[in-house]
Amino acid sequence: MAKVNIKGLxxxxxxxxxxxxxxxxxxxxxxxxxxxxxxxxxxxPFLSAAYRAxxxxxxxxVDVAHQASLKRLLDAEPLLQKHVEYIPGVGLLTLxxxxxxxxxxGLSLRALAQANLPVFALASSIGxxxxxxxxxxxxxxxxxxxxxxKLAGNHAPFRVEFVVSQGTQSRPGNSE
Amino acid sequence: xxxxxxxxxxQIKTYGFQVxxxxxxxxxxxxxxxxxxxxxxxERIEEGQNRFQLVCAQLSEPSDLDLLxxxxxxxxxxxxxxxxxxxxxxxxxxxxxxxxxxxxxxGPHFGDRFGVADFxxxxxxxxxxLLLAAVFACASIYLILPEGAADETKNLLAAAFxxxx
Numbered sequence: 001m002a003k004v005n006i007k008g009l010x011x012x013x014x015x016x017x018x019x020x021x022x023x024x025x026x027x028x029x030x031x032x033x034x035x036x037x038x039x040x041x042x043x044x045p046f047l048s049a050a051y052r053a054x055x056x057x058x059x060x061x062v063d064v065a066h067q068a069s070l071k072r073l074l075d076a077e078p079l080l081q082k083h084v085e086y087i088p089g090v091g092l093l094t095l096x097x098x099x100x101x102x103x104x105x106g107l108s109l110r111a112l113a114q115a116n117l118p119v120f121a122l123a124s125s126i127g128x129x130x131x132x133x134x135x136x137x138x139x140x141x142x143x144x145x146x147x148x149x150k151l152a153g154n155h156a157p158f159r160v161e162f163v164v165s166q167g168t169q170s171r172p173g174n175s176e
Numbered sequence: 177x178x179x180x181x182x183x184x185x186x187q188i189k190t191y192g193f194q195v196x197x198x199x200x201x202x203x204x205x206x207x208x209x210x211x212x213x214x215x216x217x218x219e220r221i222e223e224g225q226n227r228f229q230l231v232c233a234q235l236s237e238p239s240d241l242d243l244l245x246x247x248x249x250x251x252x253x254x255x256x257x258x259x260x261x262x263x264x265x266x267x268x269x270x271x272x273x274x275x276x277x278x279x280x281x282x283g284p285h286f287g288d289r290f291g292v293a294d295f296x297x298x299x300x301x302x303x304x305x306l307l308l309a310a311v312f313a314c315a316s317i318y319l320i321l322p323e324g325a326a327d328e329t330k331n332l333l334a335a336a337f338x339x340x341x
Contacts, residue, residue, distance in 0.1 A: 019234075019235075025305075027304055027305035030297060030304070030310070031294075031297040031298070031304060034293040034294040034296075034297050035294050035297070035298075037290065037293075037294070038290055038291035038293070038294035038295075041290045041291075042290055043287075043288065043289060043290040044290075044293060044312065045287045045288070045313075046287075046312070046313050047293055047310070047311070047312040047313075048232045048234055048309075048310070048311045048312075048313070049307070049309060049310045049311075050203075050232070050234070050242060050244055050308075050309045051307050051308055051309060052203075052271075052308075057234060057236060057242065058234075059234040059235075094314065100227040100228055100229070101226075101227065101228075102221050102222060102226035102227065102228055102255070103222040103223075103226070105222075105228065105231055106218045106219065106221055106222035107222060109210070109218060110210060110215055110218055110219065113208075113209060113210035113215065114210075114215075116209075118208060118209075119208065119233070119235075119241060120234070120235055121232075121233060121234040121235065122231070122232060122233045122234075123230075123231070123232035123233075123311045123313045124228065124230050124231045124232065124311075124313070125282075125311070125313040125314040125315070125316035125318070126280065126282055126314070126315075126316045127314070128313070128314050129231070130313050130314065
């Protein structure tokens, strides 16, 4: 069977996954979380939230360099401190374009499962499908998807070589 | 080497808001390791020209993925039939909310900039309490709302964001 064409696979830098869960549908939980991060100029390249009558469940990613300061910030926020869980060492693997295709979604999800690569979260955007995966195995995940799909022009998965980030603060660890 | 720069928009720009109504939101809880029956079910929905408006999922328990699938109602019903042909018991556990409405929009480097999600929630005001799901990924924002809520939500967003003329 012919492989499905995609144009590319992009690998992020290392991130920390923050999971928010609340048993009640407190409408201020996510706004307070987002406001707390924004107040410290912390970007989230990925955030997915699902609301239901019985509660809220969300997953957001932040540069792993900010993990310690993030934890301090969220621990200090009474509304959030009991609802937060951290999973360090994740990364984003983004394939594009998804063409809104269930075939592409199914093939990618099954390929990752068959390779025993756990998916922490996933979300589509306008053109791309992004998986949140174990950062230590993200190269393997990229290879699995590369084998599953036909990349245009024989492109290879690429890592983000520089990051554009807005802010006035240096990234922790970059002191020069 | 790191170059630190500051770019701040008091009113964040977007390329405009898209509203899609009369959609169906399907919620499935899937074993994260995709056992054989689920693999076959997923394989079934790969067939044909099935399309989604949005897919998103996250781990709910260590071994389960909560999957949200937003699509046209006819498409959703067809996908549900294909899944349930493989796993009949799913019919009792899946949740469907329909009709629902979707607003999505994108802007320059939304995924690289802090504060965009915060700006969005502040713009939504009380409408944030109506959200069924929200996704901020790459440079896009997707908001899923109950029937009848998209137009008012779009007005609030349009008043807060700037669409360059």
